[in-house]
Amino acid sequence: MQTHFTIDCVILAFDEGQVKVLLAERNEYPYKDWWALPGYFVNKYEEMEDAVARILLEMTGLKDIYMDQLAAFAGVKRHPEGRILTVAYMALVQMDEVRNKIATGTNYMRQLKWFPVDELPDLAFDHKEILQLGLDRLKKSVSYSATPYELLPAKFTLTQLQQVYEALLNKKLDKRNFRKKINNLGYLKELNEFQKGVSYRAAKLYSFDKKKFMKMFSQD
Amino acid sequence: MQTHFTIDCVILAFDEGQVKVLLAERNEYPYKDWWALPGYFVNKYEEMEDAVARILLEMTGLKDIYMDQLAAFAGVKRHPEGRILTVAYMALVQMDEVRNKIATGTNYMRQLKWFPVDELPDLAFDHKEILQLGLDRLKKSVSYSATPYELLPAKFTLTQLQQVYEALLNKKLDKRNFRKKINNLGYLKELNEFQKGVSYRAAKLYSFDKKKFMKMFSQD
DNA sequence: TCAAAAGTGTTCGACATACACCCATGT
DNA sequence: ACATGGGTGTATGTCGAACACTTTTGA
Incomplete structure (x- = not known):
């Protein structure tokens, strides 16, 4: 009846004529050495908006970025240790503004790297599905929008x-x-x-x- | 780091020239006697899709209805007992098909009733916000769609x-x-x-x- | 002078909008 | 006969799509 609860971030930017996504190389089991969306656990008494900002900062070094909620993913089998419900958030950023602010590594991940969305490595968990949902939503939001x-x-x-x-x-x-x-x-x-x-x-x-x-x- | 996890259902139908939403009168604390979106807790080893179908059936008597995920809500203060993360789902139904299938009451709620969305009672928790998000999304999805x-x-x-x-x-x-x-x-x-x-x-x-x-x- | 990208107009068809009257039916 | 909603056409403006050449600049 209780479950772990994480937030994952889809950070998209435009660079060299391509849409790119920011991925982290994991340094933790499960999926050690795999590429994944930056994300982490939410604390017990933390508002979701605060958690998003904190996790984004801890995992990527970015702050003051508006994140939109994409969806919740909660498959029982998506994590080997049992259900982990994740709420995915998405942000669009300007590459020039963030390029030099990206963190270089933490205990949990070895490095961050931008990947063009049509040249992706295999992704951990169900992160490919999450990213795809973000891209689909993005496409729909383009016309006459900011x-x-x-x-x-x-x-x-x-x-x-x-x-x-x-x-x-x-x-x-x-x-x-x-x-x-x-x-x-x-x-x-x-x-x-x-x-x-x-x-x-x-x-x-x-x-x-x-x-x-x-x-x-x-x-x- | 762990949290309770529920599903709430926004069920909309069209009747007498109005959009109506199905609400349940609660028979449990907190918010006893308030109107709320039908919803309940997800079980530990239950896939989210299965939980949606089960909760919908238990709370309303309806089955075989396609539910779309709306968003996750996780405010620490949305429930007096601490954070309860809820994932809201939305469905559109045909009033004539469901009118006679609606459950009459359970341990948890005294009755179900259809309310025109512009004549709503006060709602429990943050359910008004959830419903509003559903209506906004609905409005956007109208043109050239099914x-x-x-x-x-x-x-x-x-x-x-x-x-x-x-x-x-x-x-x-x-x-x-x-x-x-x-x-x-x-x-x-x-x-x-x-x-x-x-x-x-x-x-x-x-x-x-x-x-x-x-x-x-x-x-x- | 050449390579590379900037900048610029017209025609056509499809679609949205505005607008007012006669028709069929049950009581 | 009358009340009630059913059903119909035209004119105008806007918008997206197709399409090719000249201009500017730095190397």
């Missing part, structure tokens, strides 16, 4: 934005149609700045106007 | 279908536009049968062609 902007730096080019859409939706988009649509959204700010350090024509930078976005979608 | 048909009997009139959409979306729709759109969907079968027992022109009955629907939306 989702893509969570994966980009504050200033970005339209081509970068298009790449995020293409990676999330897993299909190519037409450049002209994409830009037309994006322009009509009304919550993109065109900056008077340009890309730097490229050996071709520098693209104009844009930013996401969160206030306008909120205003446009707050009534329902 | 959701509305799960709430209707096998044969229904277009006006009934429109009422379901209106109740779920919480706004009025234009009759002509609605019918045009519905006709273009391609997965509604027009039957050669008519409504009976009404004191005005009898409406034609339709049915939902699940096979066609599946075929149209299976590729992605």
